[in-house]
Amino acid sequence: LLTTKDSSNNTEKKNNEKGHSEESKTSQVRRRIKRFLFKEFLAQEGKLYEMPKYNGPNYLGSSNCPFPMNPYFKAQPPLSDTFKEVVWDMFMQGSTIREIGTKMGISLKRVEAILKLKKLEKDMIAQGLTIQRNFTSHMEKMLGARSILSEELSDTLPQVGRPKFYLTDEGETFKPEDAAKILKRPTLAVLEERKLREELVRPFSLEEKTNELQGAVEIGYNEELKNKRFTFRFKNVGKNPGIVIREKDGRLLKVDNASIGKSIHLIN
Structure with a gap:
């Protein structure tokens, strides 16, 4: 009986040791696979983070693609807070929205958005609230904020339907006014004049x-x-x-x- 008990105990110990050894081997294999994948990542996409840049984004994709699985989305760097302060100062000195947009190279909608946010910021400061300047500066470095932008003042393109085709002779001159008559729509110059007139009647x-x-x-x-x-x-x-x-x-x-x-x- 004693011999039987000893043999059964030895068998259990061997089985336990065998199970532990198999688990340790499995964990070692997993660690090796993870280590291999990590080294492969460092040799390819992760090589960028060996020497990261501190004046712009460090995306996994290209310099303006924050989502690698969506390469069609191109992120544009934001405008710096210094640039926005210049826009605010110009407005407070009496410049109109169009004058600011023309001089700074930004659209009228962007000028209005900057002024609205700056107005809320100034009101918060007047109420004694603390503005997170350090957070703003770090985010500007991370996203590569810029102080130069060039875009159209406004989008004045009308709503259009299906494409329309009109045949003309090779030597015939075809101007925007002719296209407007065929489409029965106002020309771009007329649309811009209307928008300018609306700004004069109803200023910002x-x-x-x-x-x-x-x-x-x-x-x-x-x-x-x-x-x-x-x-x-x-x-x-x-x-x-x-x-x-x-x-x-x-x-x-x-x-x-x-x-x-x-x-x-x-x-x-």
């Missing part, structure tokens, strides 16, 4: 542009209505005008009645 007002954000008051919250993509805005155009905003985080905001009259035309 920074107070009106930021009034909606400043006058928003939280009136409710629903966690079930959270979403990651959309912010919904509802406008009442009846006798009691008002604006209600459903944020992505589920908050329900209502624009202050005092600011509705100035900002309601912005959400048409």
